[in-house]
Amino acid sequence: MTTNGVGRSSPLTRRAFLKVSGAAAGVAALAACSNEESPSKGGAASGTINALFMQQAAYSTADIQGMTKAFQQANPGIKVTPTFVAYEALHDKIVAAAPAGTYDVVLMDVIWPAEFGSKHEVIDVTDRIPSGWKTTIFPGALQTAEYQARFYGVPWILDTKYFFYNKNMLKKADVAVPTTWDEVVTAAKTLKSKKVVQYPLVWSWSQAEAVICDYAQLLGAFGGKFLDDAGKPVFNTGGGLQALEFMKRTLDEGITNPSSTEALEEDVRKTISQGQAAMALNWTYMFALGNDPKESRVAGQIAVAHTPSGPAAAPGCNGSMALCIASGSKNPDAAWKYIEFLTSQKVQNQYAKLSLPIWKSSYDDPQVVKTLPEVVAVAKTQLNDMILRPQIPSYNSASQILQVSIQKALTGRASSKQALDDAASRIAAP
Amino acid sequence: MSGLRLLQGRAGSNLRRERRTALLLILPSLAVVFGIILYPLLRTLWTSLFDVNSPFPGSYPFVGLGNYRRTLTNPDFWAAVRRTAYFTIVSTLLELGLGILLGLLMNVQFRGRWLLRSIMVLPWALPTIVNGTMWRWIFNPDYGALNALLTQMHILSHYRSWLGSPSLALNMVVLADVWKNTPLAAFLVLAGLQTIPKELFEAARVDGAGPIRTFFRITLPLLSSTILIILVVRTIEAFKVFDIIYVMTRGGPANGTQTVAYYAYLQAFSNPLFGYAAALAYMMALFILGIALVYIRLLRQEVEF
Numbered sequence: 184m185t186t187n188g189v190g191r192s193s194p195l196t197r198r199a200f201l202k203v204s205g206a207a208a209g210v211a212a213l214a215a216c217s218n219e220e221s222p223s224k225g226g227a228a229s230g231t232i233n234a235l236f237m238q239q240a241a242y243s244t245a246d247i248q249g250m251t252k253a254f255q256q257a258n259p260g261i262k263v264t265p266t267f268v269a270y271e272a273l274h275d276k277i278v279a280a281a282p283a284g285t286y287d288v289v290l291m292d293v294i295w296p297a298e299f300g301s302k303h304e305v306i307d308v309t310d311r312i313p314s315g316w317k318t319t320i321f322p323g324a325l326q327t328a329e330y331q332a333r334f335y336g337v338p339w340i341l342d343t344k345y346f347f348y349n350k351n352m353l354k355k356a357d358v359a360v361p362t363t364w365d366e367v368v369t370a371a372k373t374l375k376s377k378k379v380v381q382y383p384l385v386w387s388w389s390q391a392e393a394v395i396c397d398y399a400q401l402l403g404a405f406g407g408k409f410l411d412d413a414g415k416p417v418f419n420t421g422g423g424l425q426a427l428e429f430m431k432r433t434l435d436e437g438i439t440n441p442s443s444t445e446a447l448e449e450d451v452r453k454t455i456s457q458g459q460a461a462m463a464l465n466w467t468y469m470f471a472l473g474n475d476p477k478e479s480r481v482a483g484q485i486a487v488a489h490t491p492s493g494p495a496a497a498p499g500c501n502g503s504m505a506l507c508i509a510s511g512s513k514n515p516d517a518a519w520k521y522i523e524f525l526t527s528q529k530v531q532n533q534y535a536k537l538s539l540p541i542w543k544s545s546y547d548d549p550q551v552v553k554t555l556p557e558v559v560a561v562a563k564t565q566l567n568d569m570i571l572r573p574q575i576p577s578y579n580s581a582s583q584i585l586q587v588s589i590q591k592a593l594t595g596r597a598s599s600k601q602a603l604d605d606a607a608s609r610i611a612a613p
Numbered sequence: 614m615s616g617l618r619l620l621q622g623r624a625g626s627n628l629r630r631e632r633r634t635a636l637l638l639i640l641p642s643l644a645v646v647f648g649i650i651l652y653p654l655l656r657t658l659w660t661s662l663f664d665v666n667s668p669f670p671g672s673y674p675f676v677g678l679g680n681y682r683r684t685l686t687n688p689d690f691w692a693a694v695r696r697t698a699y700f701t702i703v704s705t706l707l708e709l710g711l712g713i714l715l716g717l718l719m720n721v722q723f724r725g726r727w728l729l730r731s732i733m734v735l736p737w738a739l740p741t742i743v744n745g746t747m748w749r750w751i752f753n754p755d756y757g758a759l760n761a762l763l764t765q766m767h768i769l770s771h772y773r774s775w776l777g778s779p780s781l782a783l784n785m786v787v788l789a790d791v792w793k794n795t796p797l798a799a800f801l802v803l804a805g806l807q808t809i810p811k812e813l814f815e816a817a818r819v820d821g822a823g824p825i826r827t828f829f830r831i832t833l834p835l836l837s838s839t840i841l842i843i844l845v846v847r848t849i850e851a852f853k854v855f856d857i858i859y860v861m862t863r864g865g866p867a868n869g870t871q872t873v874a875y876y877a878y879l880q881a882f883s884n885p886l887f888g889y890a891a892a893l894a895y896m897m898a899l900f901i902l903g904i905a906l907v908y909i910r911l912l913r914q915e916v917e918f
Binding site: 271274275278279281282298302303304381389390391440441442443444445450453454457459577579580583586587590591593594596 | 666667668669670754755756771773774775776777778779782862863864865866867868878879882883884885886
């Protein structure tokens with residue numbers, strides 16, 4: 184070919200490219216349209232649906248597979264394919280899969296409805312929710328799926344951080360079960376000085392949402408608030424500051440395991456189960472697993488209590504999660520049927536061992552009470568006393584800023600005040 | 614005249630037909646190149662000019678170079694660049710140094726050399742995700758192998774946290790990366806060593822040069838092109854480091870191990886600021902392009918022996 188020919192052919196390819204990219208954009212636009220379509224109601228619910236769950240805390244993989252099997256037996260027309268990811272990967276997987284419509288049902292954490300709702304990543308299901316549910320479900324559970332008075336899912340996991348302690352260790356050191364954070368510190372010092380355990384306390388203070396859960400619980404105890412009524416960060420004053428100072432002090436005094444700054448909830452559970460800590464905050468599931476001889480060296484020694492109180496209150500961090508229909512779902516009716524089944528009182532009562540039901544009356548149901556008598560007794564009061572993390576669409580970036588600031592203070596790179604002031608000003612700036 | 618025109622026309626149509634066939638033939642490869650390289654590249658560039666804050670296609674406000682300005686003025690980005698530079702330089706130099714030593718060892722005749730050579734492949738053959746998980750367990754503060762080893766050898770008096778403080782965590786991740794990637798450097802060095810003519814070493818011995826002098830005067834200069842290749846491959850790979858961080862520390866503690874790639878990932882999928890993340894990805898690509906250009910120039914100047 185002559186150079187002239189090359190010169191002539193190059194605009195051709197450019198034009199061809201524009202056509203290709205135009206077509207691609209067209210396809211993308213079509214996909215967007217189908218995404219925003221409202222769920223078609225009526226019609227037979229059948230077909231295949233994909234569901235995304237987490238493999239951490241609450242219901243185990245085996246539990247969810249058992250529920251799914253029962254659902255398919257009851258609904259032979261619907262086939263469900265569950266997928267499991269770590270909690271830390273759950274949000275990003277939902278976001279990345281959203282435009283492709285890979286999943287029909289996704290598990291949403293209590294901190295995401297603002298983002299998922301405002302960005303239409305999941306379907307608004309307000310109209311599908313029977314009005315009766317507002318009185319029969321715990322209010323703390325319903326909040327999980329709610330943003331600006333609309334519902335974006337059905338609560339499924341009703342969870343908060345309880346206070347767990349090793350009965351034998353406390354007895355050995357001759358200390359009573361602490362009910363306030365001051366008593367926890369005193370008990371921990373006694374446990375340490377009597378050489379019952381080197382680090383009596385262990386926490387999930389890794390750079391992850393886990394540290395915010397522990398911090399939220401302490402912030403509530405010390406009477407702090409994340410945001411004021413105008414939405415301005417105020418956690419750098421009063422209770423919010425005292426909470427972080429408290430966390431740092433337990434590290435400085437050697438009563439908190441220094442590995443806490445790299446630990447998630449699972450690490451806390453393993454440390455407690457190894458008999459290497461006496462007290463910790465964790466989700467419901469640690470009670471059953473901590474007392475399971477196959478999972479724990481201290482089976483039978485782990486007890487649960489209402490979270491200790493600070494000067495202000497004793498709220499548990501609301502760690503509930505909801506099941507939602509992804510906006511890309513091609514089969515929202517089948518997805519809804521599956522969600523209804525998983526969240527039904529019958530199924531929840533049956534699988535109460537690792538995660539307690541969202542239904543108020545379940546807590547007097549003999550089947551549930553028999554499964555976890557100790558936890559149910561504590562849950563009855565704790566579930567009515569919870570603190571929510573801020574419901575804002577940009578929650579994740581705010582949380583990352585706060586995680587880093589908290590860790591800077593905990594690892595001694597900044598004072599608690601400096602760290603929180605810095606986080607507050609960065610979250611306030613757009 | 615008319616005949617000539619006819620001839621020209623026929624030639625022209627022949628040429629056109631030929632061109633059409635050519636275009637048809639290269640269409641599949643063009644589609645692949647456009648689909649998986651150029652389209653994502655251009656699409657990312659396009660995205661980086663808008664304030665895209667959700668994963669769905671739609672109309673977003675045009676911000677021009679705003680996302681790039683935001684990148685360059687963000688202290689978090691520069692902190693991530695510094696950490697990435699530290700990670701890249703330290704891990705690449707360690708991998709190179711150890712790689713040369715191991716390459717020399719593998720080049721020596723001794724019994725069981727085949728065993729050493731086979732074992733050496735293992736770390737490199739492991740997927741990074743598996744490697745990261747393995748080191749996370751080794752570094753586990755309460756039941757990790759490293760703590761057990763060091764306390765049993767009485768080097769440490771009690772178990773300690775390895776990934777719980779920012780700068781130590783970064784060094785531990787470097788260690789995990791070095792363990793995995795040193796074999797690559799070692800094998801490249803081994804290959805380089807085998808191209809050096811034996812006569813050169815014999816001549817050096819005849820001239821009375823000791824092993825150290827031989828190494829610095831003959832081996833090292835003749836390995837320079839191999840070393841350069843190791844530097845190129847490892848710097849570029851290390852600069853993009855993501856998976857080992859994701860598995861071992863997720864950027865923590867206190868952002869101590871957050872590299873540029875991980876920072877960009879968080880912005881895209883967690884926050885989800887796709888426009889800003891696209892600008893970050895382009896900044897990273899420019900950095901790497903800059904490094905690559907320097908290396909390419911150096912490689913061109915390389916002389917053969």
